[in-house]
Amino acid sequence: MWGDFFDVNTLTYKIYSSTAALPDNWNDLAVDNIFLSKEYLKVLEQSGPENMTCHFIGFFKGEQLVGIALSQFLDVNQLKSFGERDRCVKTSVRNFIFKNFSSHVLFMGNNMLTGQNAFHFLEEINPKDALKSLKKASDTLQLIFKKKGKKVHLTSFKDFTKEEISAFENVGFKDHYKFCIQPNMVFEIKENWNSFDDYIADLSKKYRDQYKRSRKKAEGIEKRKMNLEDIIKYEATIYDLYFHVAKNAPFNTFFLAKNHFRVFKEMLKDKFLFYGYFIDDTLIGFNTLIKNGDSMDTYFLGYDESIQREKMLYLNMLYDMVAYSINKGFKEVVFARTALEIKSSIGAKPVEMYGYIKHSNSLINKRMDVIFDYLEPKTEWQERNPFK
Structure with a gap:
């Protein structure tokens, strides 16, 4: 566990690498989402993918736990295959980009699920303060991995509905690329x-x-x-x-x-x-x-x-x-x-889903609009209506 880190809004946070160290009342904030509960986080801890490292973040106001969050670091270089269904030039370019420029990805959220399973804060906490603290925690996580010799290439905050993503405006994400991915x-x-x-x-x-x-x-x-x-x-x-x-x-x-x-x-x-x-x-x-x-x-x-x-x-x-x-x-x-x-x-x-993503290389980050088109596979499909 890493000690207290302060942001400008008096919220502090602690980053945990083990569920055993989580506050006793962690589940009080996870009552509305099983994917933030201790039990589910133990699943990730005991049987997560080999190329994934999870951290759990507690946010505090004074001594009170007021927010909880999940992060997942993925080292895609450990994979033998990114998927074998599509074999085309665009797929080869995507694989090349991942292997050479984006192999270390930090998700503030859950890359194994779809939807807002990244964090939960008490209603009394201002959403902008919560997101500023979440971003500060992501910066700290990047430093933690850097000390371990693993530079984070991509940092992504996902998955949010159109209404949820609006809260991210004007809280320090201007240098991130806002993306829309396949719907939930x-x-x-x-x-x-x-x-x-x-x-x-x-x-x-x-x-x-x-x-x-x-x-x-x-x-x-x-x-x-x-x-x-x-x-x-x-x-x-x-x-x-x-x-x-x-x-x-x-x-x-x-x-x-x-x-x-x-x-x-x-x-x-x-x-x-x-x-x-x-x-x-x-x-x-x-x-x-x-x-x-x-x-x-x-x-x-x-x-x-x-x-x-x-x-x-x-x-x-x-x-x-x-x-x-x-x-x-x-x-x-x-x-x-x-x-x-x-x-x-x-x-x-x-349901359209949105997120923010940033590359650690400023030159690459400026072209994320182009690069993201390769990272996120596009699917052509026709919506059906089966009802009378």
């Missing part, structure tokens, strides 16, 4: 949907037929809710299924540890749901869900690609996630990024 796909659950059948009844004929076709294709697949012992038993297969999907993504900055799902279940218990899909007792796919207050957050999944295509497994997983969330009374399902069009086809809507 959020499925809003209507108040009149008391069951999954109500959702199906609201679909237009075209998308009701899509639902029926996908369910028919999935005949022969058994879905099982898996407990900790099951996850441990199938751990090797689970990782193979996950890694197959992950390595074929358009872009990766990390890969999960092999024990990640086991540790997740150990730490979050019934708030972490793991569902396996089986054919004749062979695990051919899985998905995961995290209960986060009134929201259901989807997490990582995996599948056998050949079976996925034949059985429309991914689409069936999306329907299953929606069904559970409606039936259990959640208000929304956060589907995050990727596969935007198919998520749209079941009713998820895009």
Whole structure:
């Protein structure tokens, strides 16, 4: 743990490298976001990606803890692959930029999730004071890594909605590039949907037929809710299924540890749901869900690609996630990024996400508008409306 550091607004902060050192009342500030809780931070600590280093930041007014935050440092040089799906000139340029000019990235936030999972402050704290202190903490973190011989090339504050990002104006981010990235796909659950059948009844004929076709294709697949012992038993297969999907993504900055799902279940218990899909007792796919207050957050999944295509497994997983969330009374399902069009086809809507990024090299930083176009893969897609 590093000692007190003062900013100009009388807020102090402490940077912790271990969850064991966190203040006893840390979770009092994480009640609205499980991804800032001690339990989740322990998951990162015990089973985070090999190329990731996490720090936890406590903000104080006097002796009172008034804010909490997460940072993640990624060394992308440790990756063997950034993703194998897209092979083109632009992808080669992007990989070259990352390897040679941007291999050390400091995220003030969570690069493994989509949405504002970076920090939380008490309402009594002025938002501008909070953000100034957060930026000061990022400067201190850069010094910490520099002393360890790891210069931070890129510093990024992510992911924020249009309303949330407006608070960053006039608080010291003028030399940062403001970016807009792929949207967060959020499925809003209507108040009149008391069951999954109500959702199906609201679909237009075209998308009701899509639902029926996908369910028919999935005949022969058994879905099982898996407990900790099951996850441990199938751990090797689970990782193979996950890694197959992950390595074929358009872009990766990390890969999960092999024990990640086991540790997740150990730490979050019934708030972490793991569902396996089986054919004749062979695990051919899985998905995961995290209960986060009134929201259901989807997490990582995996599948056998050949079976996925034949059985429309991914689409069936999306329907299953929606069904559970409606039936259990959640208000929304956060589907995050990727596969935007198919998520749209079941009713998820895009929410634009913004952030700020800065390169340590002033010359490169001046051209971040050009460079960012290479760092963030673009996806062309068409939004769907499946309802009547």
